[in-house]
Amino acid sequence: MHRVLIENSGHTFDVRPSQTVLEAAIQAGINLPYGCRNGACGACKGKILTGKVVHDDYQGNALSDAELATGMALFCCARPLEDLVIECRQIEAIQGIKPRILPVRIQSKEQLTDDVMVLQLQLPATESFSFMAGQYIEFLLKDGRRRAFSIANAPHESGFIELHIRLIEGGHFTAQVFNELPVKTILRIEAPLGSFYLREQSDKPIIMVAGGTGFAPVKGMIEHMIFNQSQRPVMLYRGVRHVNDLYMDALCQRWTQFMPNIQYIPVISNGSDQDGWQGRRGLVHQAVLDDYADLSGFEVYACGAPGMVDTAKETFTKQGLPDEAFYSDAFTFAPQ
Ligand code: FES
Structure with a gap:
């Protein structure tokens, strides 16, 4: 277990050997910015001030070699080798909303174009589910993979989640959504995720x-x-x-x-x-x-x-x- 100190906020959290810095931060209720969680978008980039990390695979456009050499890291795929002091681009409280793993039931499927399906997922009646407009969910697939989709409805419409799913050529999961998974299928999701949400304190156009x-x-x-x-x-x-x-x-x-x-x-x-x-x-x-x-x-x-x-x-x-x-x-x- 290694300890991480976020220098610009003073927050600390522990990272287990199986975790990335981002996973541990989310679990501790600390909101680092992130998007894809797989080393592709660069949204989770921050600086390591002291300590060492090792990165899982990531894409070069998300973190260049020059950035890596100056101590930048992608926290979604960085695993600490020792205690760290880091600096993050932003830390914003997302109204105390923490992601959870939930079962959902496919309530309806409506194909709107050749390659776009609108899916409505029913949430468990016994669980309250809060999110910020613009966040996303991840399906947890049986083989351990995850697939991310943005939430298309607004938080006041509670009890369900609307997704717009585009059929990806060669995409196993999206093909299943289009051709196999019937209404009433139960799936597992982790939600809500992501730091792409509406900043309501601003009044700029x-x-x-x-x-x-x-x-x-x-x-x-x-x-x-x-x-x-x-x-x-x-x-x-x-x-x-x-x-x-x-x-x-x-x-x-x-x-x-x-x-x-x-x-x-x-x-x-x-x-x-x-x-x-x-x-x-x-x-x-x-x-x-x-x-x-x-x-x-x-x-x-x-x-x-x-x-x-x-x-x-x-x-x-x-x-x-x-x-x-x-x-x-x-x-x-x-x-x-
Ligand atoms: S690179 Fe996208 S969240 Fe880390």
Whole structure:
């Protein structure tokens, strides 16, 4: 067992030999920022001030060799070899919400496009379940693997969890969801997870950038804001390849009709002149750059494929967005 001290907060916690720094912190109720929990997104990056760690496998775009050499680490895959003193990018209390392992029952399945299924999971009636709009769950599969999906509903809609599941080519679990698992199947999840959630203490206007099923957590955040009658301006940019991929388009249109602070800008990247689309075309992050020459007064919430999220961050910060005003959740696919 090794002890970790977070220098900038004074918190300490113990890490068992089988645990990563992040797993132990979550178990101790200490909120380090994180996203994928498998070394792919870089959200959990922090600095080791003293002590040594060994890393499990991770992706080079999440932590470069140069960063590693200066003492940076990915806490989701770093295992201490001795006691540590670390520094973290941020530590925020998520209203005392700790993740738990729960059984859930598939309540309904609705296929909305060729490759998007909306799943409703019923939570145990005896357990209360709290989460922040935008967080995610992980399915705990029988073979020990985990699969992460964002929660698409808002916290006030209790008793169930809505997920938007895209069929991944060669993805065993998503193929099962589409073709096998019937309604009433019981699955196990760990939830809620992740530090991609709506920061409600700010009143800055929000630009939301959602690629594909990255719409799910953004939907949860917007429905949460509507429930709370938030007047913060929200500009929702949704990027999809084809017109047919724009599931729940009517819902987004409806939001704008009764909430004048919400704007909705769908952007199609791979359409053709024959598809009848009258709206914006191109890449979704570019639409934001075209519309806002100065992003310094905004907060951005971005969710989608890692390439889109990385490009958005890089280009938006060049256009004035402060680093700390960019919140993201990149879909990552856990190594098989
Ligand atoms: S790299 Fe650690 S949470 Fe994504």
